[in-house]
């Protein structure tokens with residue numbers, strides 16, 4: 001059963017990450033051979049009821065040849081990424097949100113990768129998530145938190161770990177499902193928070209009220225105005241991958257970053273897990289279910305300090 005589970009994980013992802021190292025399963029706690037087989041294993045986002053894929057004709061790409069360069073004067077993907085990095089409040093240099101080794105530069109800013117509409121090839125430095133997982137991980141049972149995910153090799157800080165895949169559902173649907181999951185005592189629901197979109201709405205508001213003073217938007221992916229307030233949630237209960245087993249910690253070693261690739265609709269990025277710090281082989285991979293927690297705050301989610309390990 002365990003080997004079958006490992007095999008299914010590998011077969012269901014072999015097209016989108018052919019070079020990914022295998023994911024293993026281990027259980028030193030009890031006799032269960034593998035986690036409950038209650039979900040379809042995939043790295044993709046499945047669109048739920050009332051959630052439509054964005055219009056692919058609106059996908060904007062660059063005209064670069066070969067790989068995009070951070071010193072390019074013409075790469076439109078570089079300019080788009082830079083627009084969002086400027087929200088940082090400082091003046092970051094013109095750059096992608098990845099360095100030459102494929103590590104994220106700003107973990108708290110969205111990533112706009114090159115996509116299917118771009119002229120650049122697969123070697124482009126701005127294609128990291130779409131190349132797939134590079135580090136081996138293990139799904140293992142823990143004494144007090146159910147199943148969890150452990151690094152099988154050292155993983156450098158700011159590295160891509162995996163896509164938080166699942167069903168993309170509406171906020172309303174998520175509320176209905178949350179009530180059911182509370183009964184089971186386990187939840188795999190995560191709201192995609194995109195604070196940076198608020199700036200776009202603020203600008204649109206100003207455009208409407210002072211149209212002469214604002215420069216026209218140069219090729220920004222479009223949002224439907226009536227959908228401005230909708231929030232999407234990823235539910236990994238029935239559909240997902242190994243990332244659904246990452247447990248919560250208020251001093252986590254991973255964090256979620258929104259990554260825009262082939263979906264032109266700004267509200268539907270891939271939530272992706274990246275390491276926040278260097279991780280040693282054998283360490284449990286965790287992230288904060290409630291976002292960053294300051295030192296003065298107390299984690300209300302789980303008493304992590306008591307329940308760790």
Ligand SMILES: C[S@@+](CC[C@H](N)C(=O)[O-])C[C@H]1O[C@@H](n2cnc3c(N)ncnc32)[C@H](O)[C@@H]1O
Nearest residue numbers: 145146147185186187244245246247248302307
């Ligand atoms: C996204 S799942 C994580 C995988 C889960 N452990 C499993 O076995 O499927 C979230 C659930 O894991 C458990 N969990 C996650 N972090 C925990 C923690 N720090 N302490 C106790 N339980 C935790 C809770 O039951 C929570 O609803």
